[in-house]
Amino acid sequence: MTEISTIANATNNSFLDALERVRPEFANLSQEELLPITLDPVTAAVTMRGALPKIMAMRPVIETLSNFDVRALDKLEDYLRA
């Protein structure tokens, strides 16, 4: 029971930490830019987590793209947790 509570608290903290890291970027989004939530967060998480190893394997090549902001790749996990 204590172990489960500890895990739950750690998970909550990691979600809250991610939210704190992402929160400053919220100000850059206008009301018009907000997307309606049409995805189940768990489904999105499963898809993203499944794809992440392959995506990260391509990171060195993706970094060579001059027009691509590689921070999107680094922040994906935080966005998901937030």
Added chain:
Amino acid sequence: MLAKVAAFRDNFASDAHALVQRGILAPESLAALKGVTGHKNIASDVLTLTTLFRTNWQRLTGRTCITLAELDEADAALDALITDLGLREQTPMTKEANAIERQQAYTLFVNAYDQIRRAISFLRWDQGDVDEIAPSLFGGKRRRAATEAEPPAESATTPAAGSAAAAGPVANAAVAGGTTVANAAVGLPGSDPFSN
């Protein structure tokens, strides 16, 4: 904490009703009870009942299962619940603000993933395996929606070579009797009669 206070409320109310039934407590002493709907009502009832039991404790001794230690415990739990409720009400983050933050995080996530898919699509254009590396979060829903949004007149025009419309009438959206039937299979109403 609410569950604990609610359990006290149930026990105390049950005993109080039994004591009223036996004529030990006056019926009007329970008139102030508000019921079990809502945190504040439950808290209010526990306060009413503990006060009722303490006020009449001399008469109730030996006639109820409730103990003074239990009343003390209920008071402590009630105090904690009231503090929780107070803090929650004073928290600036309302439900609406929470919903907006959720939508903002969702937007950032979907946009970032979309950018990554675009980059991979560009890099793997020849292989055409973007969906294997970074599958769409929407499972093709967006693409279908975009196809449905095309005006029927466009599908009636001569298709460019190599386009989906040039693949044959089965892939076209047929317009029959003013009703658009998308992707009607051969032999079904709305399908092209000249298909092979």
